[in-house]
Amino acid sequence: MNTAPSDARSPQLGGEVWNVPGCRIVSLGHYQPARVLTNRDLEGMVETSDEWIRSRVGIETRRIAAPDETVDAMAAHAAEKALAGSGLIAADIDLVVVASCTALDRSPNMAARVAARLGLGAPAVLDINVACSGFAHALAVADHAIRAGSATHAIVIGADKLSAFTDWTDRTTCVLVGDGAGAAVVSAAPAAGIGPVTWGSVPEQSDVVRIEATPGSASPGRFSQEGQTVYRWATTRLPEITRRVCERAGLTPEDLAAVVFHQANLRIIEPLARKLGAVNAVVAKDVVESGNTSAASIPLALSKLVERGEVEPGAPILLFGFGGGLAYAGVIIRCP
Structure with missing residues (x-):
């Protein structure tokens, strides 16, 4: 080993x-x-x-x-x-x-x-x-x-x-x-291929995306969200946070070979990539064919990008998840 x-x-x-x-x-x-x-x-x-x-x-x-x-x-x-x-x-x-x-x-x-x-x-x-x-x-x-x-x-x-x-x-x-x-x-x-994580949340808005069961009901609950609230938060607050992920890894957005955001909505992914300034990066858009798969969306999209050979081994890739609980986490990895 x-x-x-x-x-x-x-x-x-x-x-x-x-x-x-x-x-x-x-x-x-x-x-x-x-x-x-x-x-x-x-x-x-x-x-x-x-x-x-x-x-x-x-x-x-x-x-x-x-x-x-x-x-x-x-x-x-x-x-x-x-x-x-x-x-x-x-x-x-x-x-x-x-x-x-x-x-x-x-x-x-x-x-x-x-x-x-x-x-x-x-x-x-x-x-x-x-x-x-x-x-x-x-x-x-x-x-x-x-x-x-x-x-x-x-x-x-x-x-x-x-x-x-x-x-x-x-x-x-x-x-x-x-x-x-x-x-x-x-x-x-021997070499770091996963950078420092930048993570956090907005606790006072933790219920804008939810799966909540009703007490006394046999139903496990239903997925619901306040879509416009999530959209405004993601497109206004997250560009700054994603740039911070790059800074903590000693990189600039221009250094990125690929960006894999949570695949929530193409209308969030595309503006977020532009505002980040990742001008040289492949932007994962697996949401088009897979929809929103929650926790599966980042590794699903990343695996497909690598399988198709769209990113060179060793190249830096930004992974950034956001959504439920208004929680977020971002990290830069080296492509396997």
């Missing part, structure tokens, strides 16, 4: 040094359900149109999980693909972190179920619920654990089944959602 020595001096992404072991993403994987739900399909379900959906959110299609297709099953499919590309075996993985806001059960958690599905040895298993920014939070937790010496190889997953929490008669929300999972294998390394 490749473990960096505890006194290694690893170059930060922009050339500075950390007096800690490094950490990097070594491989990626993703999974989407077989069923494709198009805008034309939705026209027969609610009062909407293909033109209305495209003009407001930019989505054309989305994938919807089967009723018996669980969050942990999707997560395990993505993780299995990432593990296969890592050169590691199941016994090497000593930490599993799953980001999700749509787990139905309190216990066991999704990470434990994924570990069992993959036949892992005895990893630490953690679930993180920060909704749409969950993967960036989970990646930071794994990075911290590895650089602190508490783990050597981790699988980090974002997986959500928003369709199970969707009111399919509400045209403002049902046109947005999709299901899927994305995963990364993260390992100790």
Whole structure:
């Protein structure tokens, strides 16, 4: 197993040094359900149109999980693909972190179920619920654990089944959602391939995106949001925060080879990329074909970009999640 020595001096992404072991993403994987739900399909379900959906959110299609297709099953499919590309075996993985806001059960958690599905040895298993920014939070937790010496190889997953929490008669929300999972294998390394995380929240507006159950009801709750509030916050506040992510990694927006924002809405992603000033970057737009997949959206879009060869190995990529709870987290990685 490749473990960096505890006194290694690893170059930060922009050339500075950390007096800690490094950490990097070594491989990626993703999974989407077989069923494709198009805008034309939705026209027969609610009062909407293909033109209305495209003009407001930019989505054309989305994938919807089967009723018996669980969050942990999707997560395990993505993780299995990432593990296969890592050169590691199941016994090497000593930490599993799953980001999700749509787990139905309190216990066991999704990470434990994924570990069992993959036949892992005895990893630490953690679930993180920060909704749409969950993967960036989970990646930071794994990075911290590895650089602190508490783990050597981790699988980090974002997986959500928003369709199970969707009111399919509400045209403002049902046109947005999709299901899927994305995963990364993260390992100790002599050089830092994951930069410092910048994260935070706006607690007083934590309920503008929510899945809330009604006390006494058998329903698990329904996804709802105050879309205009989220749009204004994302397009006005987040450009400054994303620039701060670059500064902490010793880079400028012009240095970025790619930008992967949470795939919430094309009308948020495109202005945010322009205001950031990432003029040389490929901007992930997986939302067009996958919809909003919550915690899965960043690793899903990232895995597709890398699989298609759109970013050179070693190039800097900004990952930035935002949304549910009005929480956010951003980090710059080196492309595996």
